[in-house]
Amino acid sequence: MPRRSPGSTQDFEDVHTRVATRVRGLRPRPERPHLLEVVDGPGKGTRFRLEAALYEMGRGANVSLQLDSDEVSRLHARLTRADGEYTVEDAHSRNGVLLNGLRVHAAVLRDGDELQLGDVVLKYLEGT
């Protein structure tokens, strides 16, 4: 808001900065993690809390997000986090990665997305 000061010049207060620091929602608060829930196929009901920057998804013994199905490749896909968002990427799997029914090579995930790896269907639920 322009304010007349004595003399002929105008001063502009930085209203945005001042007000923004008082907005409640901007206070840091604990984040709720994103989730992947198996909603169909083997392991139905299993929930994975996503906290790490990288997950390897597959049926292999040494992956960090294990899916117990023969239709899933040993290393099927990778999940990586950037700017608080997870991206799924097909790791040369045999049966591919479907995002809401569409075969994709990779995708940034959004709340409510359904991922299908082999016969395992996972729902992505965004935290806050």
Place this chain on the structure above:
Amino acid sequence: MSSEDLFVRFWGVRGSIPTPGPRTRRYGGNTSCVEVRAGKTLLVFDAGTGLRELGVHLGRSTDSPVTVHLFLSHPHWDHIQGFPFFGPAYESSTTIYVYGPRGDDKHYQLLSGQMSNAYFPVRFSELGARILARSFKGTSVDAGDATVHLFEQKHPGGSLGFRVEYAGKSVVFSTDNELDQLLLDKQAAFESPDELRKLPKELLKPVQDADLLIADAQYADDEYAQRVGWGHPRANTVVDLAAQAGVRRLALTHHDPMHSDREIDVVVSEAELRARRLGFEDLEIFGAREGVTLKI
């Protein structure tokens, strides 16, 4: 990643103007920009606001010099506005080829013109990258390892469509194209909208048998009557084009800024239903969405 691979990534799928906010979060609010990777060659179609994020991504993912083959459908704002914010354009190690029709560097001039004087603080001439205008020889050009063919489209002021060929695969980028103005029987599409809308042969040719067609599909049928001549087609007409030309996958894009994610879902599912009803079972249809990469 084999050198024969062809990838397509959507960086901006919105038409007309960016639409940030929760209503459009899933499909995304950035304007027109598509990345095509043909082996090691990087092609970019349109420089809408999605281009900024591609620039951020390139900055994080590679240390080696970037070469971009940039194709612009036309110079409306939603197709050029990301360019001044494209990080690699400020790097001296970057090379950007801006393609245009033979004997016409209009695209290059308009891209640079938006960075003049009052519009933007940095001059085009102050950008660090080597930015060069390149012309098509006739209707095709070799861009790195890929071949790109151009075709003219129906849009106020004109627009260009592009077909990329690489390793036996093909992707067509066709946005801002009012196909409905070119139908063999325009009236029939209003009177019996469920019938197949026939298009002239010369329109089928550039998209014939494409592995992927990325096409402007801005309007639902019931919206179009109020928007005739605005330069965009009915989504259902694009379905008919793809079906008649034997396209394998169809990505609907240039989403209307008024359309929320749910409304785009409706346009897409109506399009799918139409294809099935008309007997085109093999045509796969989906809504282009930011952050999605397809392997062709």
